[in-house]
Amino acid sequence: MQIKEFVAKVKSKEIDILDYTSKVLQELEKTNNEYHYLSNISKELALYLAKKVSKDPSGKLAGVPISVKDCICIKGLETSACSTILKGYKPVFTATVVNKLIKEGAIIVGKTIQDEFGFGSFCTNIGNGFSTPLNPFDKERCCGGSSGGSAGITKKSKNLHISIAESTGGSIACPASFCGIVGFTPTYGLLSRNGLIDYGSSLDKIGPMAKNINDCQTIFEIIKGQDIKDPTSKFKILDTNKPKTFAIIKEAFEVDSGIKEIILKKLSNLGFETKEISLPYVKKYAIPAYYIISMAEASTNLAKFCGLRYGLQMDLKEKYNEYFSKVRSQGFSKEAKRRILIGTFARMAGYRDAYYLKALKVRQKIINEYKKAFKKNEILISPSMPILPPKFTEIEKLAPIDTYQMDQLTVGPNLAGLPHISINAGFKEELPIGMMLIGDHFNDNSIFTALGEYGEN
Amino acid sequence: MECNQSLIKKLAKNARINLSEKELKELEPELNAILENFKILDKAETKRIEPAFHPIEIQNTMRDDIIEKSLSQEQTLKNASLKKDGYFKGPKVV
Numbered sequence: 001m002q003i004k005e006f007v008a009k010v011k012s013k014e015i016d017i018l019d020y021t022s023k024v025l026q027e028l029e030k031t032n033n034e035y036h037y038l039s040n041i042s043k044e045l046a047l048y049l050a051k052k053v054s055k056d057p058s059g060k061l062a063g064v065p066i067s068v069k070d071c072i073c074i075k076g077l078e079t080s081a082c083s084t085i086l087k088g089y090k091p092v093f094t095a096t097v098v099n100k101l102i103k104e105g106a107i108i109v110g111k112t113i114q115d116e117f118g119f120g121s122f123c124t125n126i127g128n129g130f131s132t133p134l135n136p137f138d139k140e141r142c143c144g145g146s147s148g149g150s151a152g153i154t155k156k157s158k159n160l161h162i163s164i165a166e167s168t169g170g171s172i173a174c175p176a177s178f179c180g181i182v183g184f185t186p187t188y189g190l191l192s193r194n195g196l197i198d199y200g201s202s203l204d205k206i207g208p209m210a211k212n213i214n215d216c217q218t219i220f221e222i223i224k225g226q227d228i229k230d231p232t233s234k235f236k237i238l239d240t241n242k243p244k245t246f247a248i249i250k251e252a253f254e255v256d257s258g259i260k261e262i263i264l265k266k267l268s269n270l271g272f273e274t275k276e277i278s279l280p281y282v283k284k285y286a287i288p289a290y291y292i293i294s295m296a297e298a299s300t301n302l303a304k305f306c307g308l309r310y311g312l313q314m315d316l317k318e319k320y321n322e323y324f325s326k327v328r329s330q331g332f333s334k335e336a337k338r339r340i341l342i343g344t345f346a347r348m349a350g351y352r353d354a355y356y357l358k359a360l361k362v363r364q365k366i367i368n369e370y371k372k373a374f375k376k377n378e379i380l381i382s383p384s385m386p387i388l389p390p391k392f393t394e395i396e397k398l399a400p401i402d403t404y405q406m407d408q409l410t411v412g413p414n415l416a417g418l419p420h421i422s423i424n425a426g427f428k429e430e431l432p433i434g435m436m437l438i439g440d441h442f443n444d445n446s447i448f449t450a451l452g453e454y455g456e457n
Numbered sequence: 458m459e460c461n462q463s464l465i466k467k468l469a470k471n472a473r474i475n476l477s478e479k480e481l482k483e484l485e486p487e488l489n490a491i492l493e494n495f496k497i498l499d500k501a502e503t504k505r506i507e508p509a510f511h512p513i514e515i516q517n518t519m520r521d522d523i524i525e526k527s528l529s530q531e532q533t534l535k536n537a538s539l540k541k542d543g544y545f546k547g548p549k550v551v
Contacts, residue, residue, distance in 0.1 A: 092532045188512045202511045231518040232511065281501075288495040299472065306473070308547055310536035316548050321473060323548035329475040337474055338484065341465065342491060344472045355495065360508030362501050367509060401490045417512025441513055 003064055003215045006160050007105075010053070010063040017063040021050035021107055024065045024159050028109060035139070036131035037153035039070045041110040042077050049107045059105025060222060066101055067163045069150050070111045071118065072206065073195040074098055077108075081197045083116045084127035085331025086311040095195020096230070097164060097206050097223040104222055106162075112149030117298065118168050118199040119335045121406045122395050123148025123175065127333060132392070136179055137431055141389040144178030147209070151175035151183065154209045162219055163209040168199045169290050170410025172207050173422040177384035177434025180424045183209045184216045187441050188417030189234040192227030200297035201232075203290075203414060213423065213456060217448040224444075238445045242453050243378035246274045251283035252382030252409050258428045259383050263435045266425035267381065270454045277377060281369045282412040285362045290411040291404055292346050292359035299343025305331065338400060367416045374440040379450055382409050384422040384434030409436065419444040423456065460488045 001009075009015040025043050032038045046065075053063050068074060071081035073091035080086035094102075102108065113133050115125040123133055123145035133148045135141040136155040143152040150163035152175075165172045167185045176183025185207045193204055208219035226235035248267070253260050267274055307313050307327030314327055332340070346355035373380060386409055395403075413420045418438050425435035439447045462481055465488065469476045476484065530543055539546040 089536055092528060092535055189515070228518070228520050232515050234513070285498060285501050288498050291491075292495060292498075303472075308537070308539065309545055313538045316539060316546065319549050320547075324473045325475045328473050332474070334480070334483075337476070337480070338487065338491075340472045340474065341468045341484070342488060344468045345460070345464075345488075345492075348468070348471070355498075357508050358498050358501070358503065360510060361503035361506045362498055363512070364506050364509035365501065365503060367512060399490065400487050401494050404491070404494075415512070 001160055002212060003061065003160065003162075003218045006064060007060065007062050011057045015063065017050050017054050017057070018047075020063065021046055021065070024109060027157065027159060028153070031153065031156050035136065035152055035156060036133045037112060037149040037156065038067065038110040039080070039082060039113050039130055039149070040078055042074070042108055045077065046107050046109045049102065053105045053107065057105065059103065060218070061101060062105035064106050065109045065159060065161055066106045067110050067112050067150060067153055067161070068098060068108060069147050069163070069165050070114050071166055071197040072098060072164060073197070074108060074111070077111060079111065079197070080127065080311070081117045082114050082126045082130050083331065083336070084129070084312060084333070085305045085328070086197070087127065087129060089310045091195070093195065096192035096227045098195065100223050101164070112147070112153060112163060114149060115146035116333050116336055117197065117302070118146040118166065118171050119298070119339055120145040121170070121174055121403055122390065124392065124395055125333060125335045135389050138389070140391050140393075141431070142178065142392060142395060144175035144385070144389060146171040148175045150209050151179035151181055154181045154211060155179040161211070162215060164206060164223075165209050166196060166204060166206050167414060168203045168294055169414045170407045172209065173384045173410045173420060173434065173436055174407070176209060176422040177432065178389035180432030181209055181211055182213050182216045183207065183422045184220055185414070185420050186220060186224065186444050187419045189232050190224045190236065190442070190444065192225070192230040192233045194227055194229035198301040200294040201301065202297060203294055205417070213421070213448060213451050216421070220444065236442045239443055240445045240449055243446050243450045245377045246272045246379045246381060247277040247373065247377035248274050249380055249382045250276050250278045251280065255383055255386040259386070259433050262426040262428060262433050263383055266435055270456060272454065274381065277373050277380070279369055279373060279412070282366055286366055286412045286415055287404060287408060289359040289362040289366065290407070290415045292355050293363065293415070295339045295343035296346045296356045297343070299340045299347065302332070302336065302340055307331070335400070363415055366412065370416050370418060371440070378439065378443070378446060380438040382436050382438070384436045385409060388428060388431045388433070413438045417441065419447060421447050421451070423451065460485065460492055
């Protein structure tokens with residue numbers, strides 16, 4: 001059942017929302033025991049919101065169960081971005097996007113597991129006390145990262161389920177692909193980041209995950225918009241024209257031949273007439289440019305976590321700097337330390353021009369290359385991921401740089417802040433394959449129109 | 458550019474992170490492999506290109522200078538286990 005049909009049934013009392021919410025919570029608990037998608041289930045909040053909706057079901061999302069990635073703040077609910085350094089932190093305010101959902105009658109059912117602060121492609125890099133989410137199609141495989149819990153629960157839940165995720169370099173498209181659902185990443189700035197625990201401030205984008213495209217669009221329409229609390233957020237009236245020109249990105253299809261065939265077949269079934277374009281600059285430089293910028297920004301964003309005021313706090317035996325170093329050494333995982341060190345290096349006097357500023361200039365050239373492609377093509381198409389969801393035993397063998405290479409198809413649009421959607425294109429070896437549609441800045445609705453008009457719902 | 462243990466120690470000190478000998482040994486080849494991979498950016502021609510600090514044009518947004526209700530002292534201290542007499546308690550500075 002999709003949101004619109006569900007909400008109509010809640011409004012007509014065909015669905016008793018108190019009863020339904022209780023059943024949803026029971027199902028979540030059962031699924032979570034087996035698959036580990038949620039860092040906590042917000043039973044008390046969900047039942048409180050359900051009571052409110054039962055009295056006033058007028059909202060556009062009356063009764064819709066929604067989970068939220070752990071890096072997005074909800075007042076009173078533990079929010080740690082799955083990092084040990086923030087364990088126990090309960091925000092005293094709620095993120096703008098979550099407030100918008102609650103205002104429309106959504107039922108917040110819990111927080112979802114992610115890679116610590118978003119640092120990962122497989123949702124295996126999580127802090128102490130959290131369990132690794134298992135792929136809904138094969139428990140020996142990962143959900144993808146970093147929004148792995150969001151994608152897993154969206155797929156596995158038998159009830160209507162929406163999850164609010166976040167992408168910095170591909171953290172929505174990757175897990176959406178690996179779990180066989182729809183994940184939408186809007187144009188940078190279209191949604192408020194107020195209440196999001198930052199990873200890379202010039203890259204972070206909140207976006208919805210759903211079982212179908214219509215529901216993704218419904219949620220996007222509600223949570224988008226400028227917010228005085230986020231000075232990088234924008235107000236834009238979005239174009240809804242039906243796209244007529246589609247192009248596949250040549251370099252992005254240099255992947256496993258099975259993945260390529262399934263996506264080309266899907267495009268043919270959709271009736272898309274495509275031509276081929278080349279984006280060599282994106283292929284060659286997007287990964288190093290993305291990682292330098294994201295690590296530089298992460299190293300500054302994570303500087304505030306020092307064992308005072310909230311999160312992990314320890315005995316005050318040492319002096320100032322020694323205390324901060326002690327807490328940070330215990331609270332951050334190895335991957336967080338790796339990214340902080342490289343980010344610090346890239347910003348350090350003597351290296352800043354060669355690394356950080358160079359990467360920012362390369363980002364501009366990458367944006368220019370996309371803009372040139374959009375002059376003749378409205379939608380660009382690529383696989384979401386170059387591989388099938390890997391097994392945990394395979395992930396263990398990967399060096400950090402090998403893991404970073406897995407983001408080769410998603411970092412381009414993320415670095416350029418372009419809207420993109422990952423939808424399921426089919427299956428290989430009974431595992432899902434995602435296809436990504438990328439639009440120009442602020443052409444978010446054109447992506448939905450393209451898929452809707454072509455009957456993909 | 459070689460990222461040796463001496464440089465890693467300096468970075469860790471700047472970033473306020475203590476590294477064990479084991480971590481230091483593991484990080485050295487890992488960071489070098491990553492930075493080696495990043496070196497490809499040297500080949501990118503970027504003359505007369507301005508750095509893109511954001512992917513879209515961002516304009517300064519100023520809010521009206523109106524006093525608004527802020528967090529209470531109680532709310533502000535809610536997540537702090539280190540506190541005394543209504544203040545955050547921190548480590549010795551000197």
